[in-house]
Amino acid sequence: MASWGERLAGVRGVLLDISGVLYDGSEDGGVPIPGSVEAVARLKRSQLKVRFCTNDSQKSRGDLVGLLRRHGFDISESEVTAPAPAASLILKERGLRPHLLVQDGVLSEFDQIDTSNPNCVVIADAGESFSYQNMNKAFRVLMELESPVLISLGKGRYYKETSGLMLDVGAYMKALEYACGIKAEVVGKPSPEYFQSALKEMGVEAHEAIMIGDDIVGDVGGAQQCGMRALQVRTGKFRPSDERHPDVKADGYVDNLAEAVDLLLQHADK
Amino acid sequence: MASWGERLAGVRGVLLDISGVLYDGSEDGGVPIPGSVEAVARLKRSQLKVRFCTNDSQKSRGDLVGLLRRHGFDISESEVTAPAPAASLILKERGLRPHLLVQDGVLSEFDQIDTSNPNCVVIADAGESFSYQNMNKAFRVLMELESPVLISLGKGRYYKETSGLMLDVGAYMKALEYACGIKAEVVGKPSPEYFQSALKEMGVEAHEAIMIGDDIVGDVGGAQQCGMRALQVRTGKFRPSDERHPDVKADGYVDNLAEAVDLLLQHADK
Secondary structure: OOOHHHHHOOOOEEEEOOEOOOEEEOOOOOEEOOOHHHHHHHHHHOOOEEEEEOOOOOOOHHHHHHHHHHOOOOOOHHHEEOHHHHHHHHHHHHOOOEEEEOOHHHHHHHOOOOOOOOOEEEEOOOHHHOOHHHHHHHHHHHHHOOOOOEEEOOOOOEEEEOOEEEEOHHHHHHHHHHHHOOOOEEOOOOOHHHHHHHHHHHOOOHHHEEEEEOOHHHHHHHHHHOOOEEEEEOOOOOOHHHHHOOOOOOOEEEOOHHHHHHHHHHHOOO | OOOHHHHHOOOOEEEEOOEOOOEEEOOOOOEEOOOHHHHHHHHHHOOOEEEEEOOOOOOOHHHHHHHHHHOOOOOOHHHEEOHHHHHHHHHHHHOOOEEEEOOHHHHHHHOOOOOOOOOEEEEOOOHHHOOHHHHHHHHHHHHHOOOOOEEEOOOOOEEEEOOEEEEOHHHHHHHHHHHHOOOOEEOOOOOHHHHHHHHHHHOOOHHHEEEEEOOHHHHHHHHHHOOOEEEEEOOOOOOHHHHHOOOOOOOEEEOOHHHHHHHHHHHOOO
16 A cells, blocks of 8 residues: 555645544543544644534534533534535525424524425434334325435434444435335435535545545545545444455544544645 | 236135235224125135235234134134244244344244344334334344344335324334345245245145235235236225336236135136
């Protein structure tokens, strides 16, 4: 494999995944991954541009940033690309009235959206709200539409909390896709539109940007599809088999964000 | 299209789906579909062989037969092919110890099976038991296995109860398949092994048998794949668009079981 110097040459902007890279979530707020608070601070003091690109759809962007700030991270709402606000914009543009299968914590992102007489379903990482009753309700809304529209905030398979692996929205998206015989529109990684909006907000071209994430498919594969480079951290939902993934090969594997930032500060933009 | 006489010539055995053909289920026992009680009785008085072939995995075979008998149907346990007893046999043969994601009502079918230290997951139509917590538990069992085995009792997309459409086990099977990156083994329609076991129990060859069901894919398509003929009834989960299905064309569409039996008694085995 090429040297780190070659692999990181010309990087001007860094997209950071949040869950599994900055911190491991849990019901009571989670814990920062060792070294990540300092790594973000060092990155932000450097000449590199930084943006956070999350698929978290359990919390509003404000709540997520508040939580991370309490953990000591230097982060503000305007630096975060998140699926719920992105979906809210799309709904407004297309005049869609969603039935929301989401957690209460993220409802505020849809405050401005008309949800009467729904003509689509928006599904997020609803956690405990993925009851049979709630799934069946969303299913029936879709089956009553002539052209069912299902918008999924990400399509992650699972993520890691301190208590263990947790099913993510992608599993439930697949359930509704199969039951209704439809294909969901994904707002979130690895959708190219989503990465491109994050790049635009950061003001960096794809070939000058690198994604750092714990998801070999959603983060690494998705970013590479957009022409970016991507590192996988061995934290969060990383599993050793990821390094032998049949389809996706990261531009590098690092133990954690701290190691990624060490390498970037040493080799990027040279 | 050929005449009914040509389409039904040489039929010696009839496989009957239960839910949506004999009765529409509901939480309080459901209601027989008009004419079906008499249709089953007429069929059983004829020279045709009859077997019931269900994907119902919510109830034990004994409970299902008890319910149908209370509705007036002439049916006994030995005439029913059902996925839970079929799966129970497979588990025994292969020495598999399942984690069961099923409703309490069907647990008795697995009485003889060791469920300690599970090395596979069996998923049935668990209804309200498809909570996030239960799904996550099954998911974690699979993720901890080196070669995860997921056995699904059917793969139906949805069925119809008197209260409306209900998500079926197939949707949740797809969720686990996607989350774990695996493929489930299906015990139930449209699995060819399942149809073949029903034919064997009836003592009729595929080309002499006809399936009557409300599911264009699971009943009609599955039976035709096995070399049987198949009629779709316009009851249960039937939707008008089924008659324009892109891949599956029934050998005939009838309003209900009563009409199917009229035609069979007139034209079969001639």
